[in-house]
Amino acid sequence: MVFWIIALVIALLATAPLVLAFRRARGLGRLDTTKAEVEIGVYRDQLSEVDRDLERGVMSPEDAKRAKLEISRRLLEADTARGKADTAKGQASLIGAIALGAVIIGGGLWLYSDLGAPSYEDLPIERRYDIAAENRANRMPQVEAETQARPIAALQEPDPRHMELLTQLREALTERPDDLQGYKLLARNEAVVGNYREAYTAQQEVIRIKGDAATADDYADLADMMILAAGGFVSPEAETALSKALSRDPQNGPAIYYTGLMFAQTGRPDMTFRLWNGLLSSSAPDAPWVPAIRGQIEAVAQAAGVRYTLPPLSDGSTLKGPSAEDVENAADMTPEERQEMIRGMVDGLSARLANEGGTAEEWSRLISSLAMLGETDRATAIWKEAQVIFGATPEAMAIVRDGAVKAGIVK
Structure with a gap:
């Protein structure tokens, strides 16, 4: 009920200036071109002309008196006619303004009933908490x-x-x-x-x-x-x-x-944000739950009414690659030794992801690296495992999928 009262007050406040402008527009700039107004102007001129004729001696006082009496009678009739016309116009203007207001307010109500949710109940924060508690209890x-x-x-x-x-x-x-x-x-x-x-x-x-x-x-x-x-x-x-x-x-x-x-x-995104934000800030960048949280926490914050900007990944989340010493040593290796070194690094990454988890970028690199080594079956198994881990996070899933595409196991 409170909603409808507020909505009606807003509609009236929005409509009132339009109605007033409509009424004023009916009288602004109006010229004296109606029949009654023209006649009034003519009769006033005739009265002035009679006075001038009387002063010049062209007309006798008796004739002037009779002429003024007749002109005055006609002037009174014209003024009465003009008053009736103004009243009719005022009434028409008022009716038009009321009709305009009714169309605006009625049209707004119809549009809201068609596109809005007029039967949606008020949901203060206490009521939302109660609904969330009911949802939790009735799962x-x-x-x-x-x-x-x-x-x-x-x-x-x-x-x-x-x-x-x-x-x-x-x-x-x-x-x-x-x-x-x-x-x-x-x-x-x-x-x-x-x-x-x-x-x-x-x-x-x-x-x-x-x-x-x-x-x-x-x-x-x-x-x-x-x-x-x-x-x-x-x-x-x-x-x-x-x-x-x-x-x-x-x-x-x-x-x-x-x-x-x-x-x-x-239905308690506020609690979700509180838990996930704390967990995200205290977790290592390669923790297995970090990609899932990063992919969802902004939407959760918005649902909770919290202004939140996802922080960038810390330096610890960057992928581990070969050191300068590894690159220098690889230059002196035979192709077989270099391949063996790469395989050892890939195996190390695989073991770390299996035991400690990691970012979507690391899973993507592992999949593509295994395919480059010719271990397509193993890359396919890692891809399936990654789908379970990152399936609920579209952003992270897209990164992992890119690695699978590069590996040739996904089209």
């Missing part, structure tokens, strides 16, 4: 989210030998339910082939076996697998795992990132 459970999730590509295309070993591992663990290393291996390999539900089920066994010794990383890995199984949706069960991870390590990067994602999905 789909993990099982339902998995049934509606869009499949996420596996980290690599499983070969028959790999699947055979995975089957053997599953069967072996049915006879060794407390084999911690076995379940760790199972969780990791199930995730690699895209069996995220089986992966987080195995990770739950890891946490069960560890008991109170389960770490923040164990719970963060569990949440990660659950979120992947749900197509990127943070379910209440995944949130519980994130809470346990943060209770053990409040600075756990993956847990903070996914908690921010959960707030974004439930």
